[in-house]
Amino acid sequence: MFSLSEGNDNWNPGPPSRFILPFPPLIRFSNPSSGNPCTFGMTTSIFRMSKDAPEKERPMEELVNVEAVSRRFPLDNIPTHHPAHSFVSALSNASLRVSAGEFLAIAGPSGSGKTTLLNLIGCIDQPTTGRILVDGVDTSKLKPNGMTTLRREKIGFVFQTFNLIPVFTAAENVEYPLLIQGIGSRERRERVAEALDSVGLSARAQQRPDLLSGGERQRVAVARAMVHRPALVLADEPTANLDTQNATQLIDLMHGLNRRLGLTFIFSTHDARLLEHAERIVRLCDGQVVSDNSTEGGSRG
């Protein structure tokens, strides 16, 4: 857990919070809009999935709390004092609570604010209004260094375009988060081996990204995101650059890690096939949360 005093960004992260509790998370709705075309047709699918979904013990502890967050971006090339100056609203009054151990999908069409919401939760952007608590820490009160430390120690990222360091091997890419945490080389080696093994890439550990397939690259990215045992893994459209088979395998992998290790995953997608695997789907449209549905376990695939 964190201990953070007001205005102080030198917080002390506690041990990663992965508690397995026997209750499902509470479903919280923010700005429900049942008539919104963004949600039309999806509810049926979600509940259809949930029939076959196995029951899973769930943690109850709140990990992320997004409270009435808005994010506006100024239009380029027009000074803020100019009468014509205006903003584009990427996210509007969005609220969301995520418990530890959840496997949550943020769905919505392109431009709906999925990436913006993930960026805000991941502390790589700051909301214009509202606040976000990650593992009890109010990120709006963190200074840049505090946010860097929070990202480094509590959050893992999986990107749409893999974003592996091209001059590093798969193993070195996975090792990187441990490196910047200052973990010793022996422990790094062990944890890298474990992480690569867990994504089934032990045999490809010494390959550079350019020699890996898209699916393998994204599995390396998943290993990199979890190797430092973060409280939260954020994946922005992780399957967007993968074919269906690899996409399904990746989602299965992430879901398996979620179940086996209790890792909290929040991933964004607009691919309806992937949503079948999600246990909870938060739907965004035009920067607003329009639905938040639980599938009670999702499909194992």
Added chain:
Amino acid sequence: MAKFLLLAFRNVFRNRRRTLMTLFMVGGGVAGLLLVGGFFARMFWGLREHTINSGLGHIQIFTADHFNRDEVRALDTGIDNWRQVAATVKTGGHVRGVAPRIEFYGMVSNGDKSSVFMGTAVDPVAENGLGFFPTTFTSGHDLDSKSGGEVEALVGAGLAKSMNVKVGDGLTVLSMTSDGALNGVDVEIVGIVDSGVAEMDARSLRITLPAAQRLLQSDRVTNLVVGLDKTENTDQVAAELAPRLRGLPQQLVLKKWIELATYYKQVRSLFSTIFVFLGIIVFFMVLMSSVNTLLMTMFERTREIGTMLAMGTPRAWIVALFMLEATLIGIFGAIVGVLAGNLLGVLLNHSNLHLPPPPGFTVPMSFQVLHVPSLMIGSSLLVIVSLALASILPAIRASRLQIAEALAHV
């Protein structure tokens, strides 16, 4: 740290063509500095040895009065007991020889024409003992101390041409004695000298020490010239000699060659300034082109930097990474430059190239470069520092990237 260094190292060779171009540019700068600096160093060395071995010597000993007042009469500030002084000096280490000299001036005449001369009286045997460069003669031979009746003389090529005389001809040398009277001696020209310095050859006349003492009516000498085994030993020998000369009856002053070589000092000062200017040009050349290259690298890696920042890499690490990469390029460039510079230097030294005679000289100068370790270290440090400085702007820009924008960079 090792992984971080590995990351920087691999990033350097990520875009090999561009890195190669940068290495060529940096290496070219270093090689250029080494060649120019090596040529200047060779020139300084050549001028130094030429200055010393053409007669200046490594150390000269004068009376203190010589520098305190002008001579009213010939040799009135000369050394009295010069044989004793010479014997004292000769016992020191690294001393190859000691030669007494008289500097005098007067008129020289062939019966039809007279001209001013600047004379030097030498002891040919002692001069040979100094181990200096042999005198270059256009005709004739050196002075012979054992010659009997006729007083022998060497004249500069310019003076001989001006007086229209040749070897075997006679001249009358006129000068003031130490008593203030006018005296003259007839001399026979035994050699015509080409020192390589036109101004000197236009006025120089050399006779033997006994002849000059007879002309000037004095047993004194102007100074004693000391020749050493190596120029590098000058300071050491001077330090050892100074206390020993204090015990002698006449107050003497010891001057090292560098204190007397005014022309050498001026040349060195001029060319050192030119070299510093060249160094500044190379510094800015490397700096400006590297800033451009490194900025390009930064833009290409925007998304990667965004990813690293998103994962929690401290911004200072990004700055350090870019600076480390630039420093590595600087180190590799310096290695390339030192190798290329030395290789080209060896080739040039074997090419037997000659440059036109420098101002005041009559002989062409061979194009040789010295391999100077301090120059290699200095040039290498210059480009390494240039690269490190050039990386500051791109490094800071990289570290200040907005993560969300960097991740969306295409």
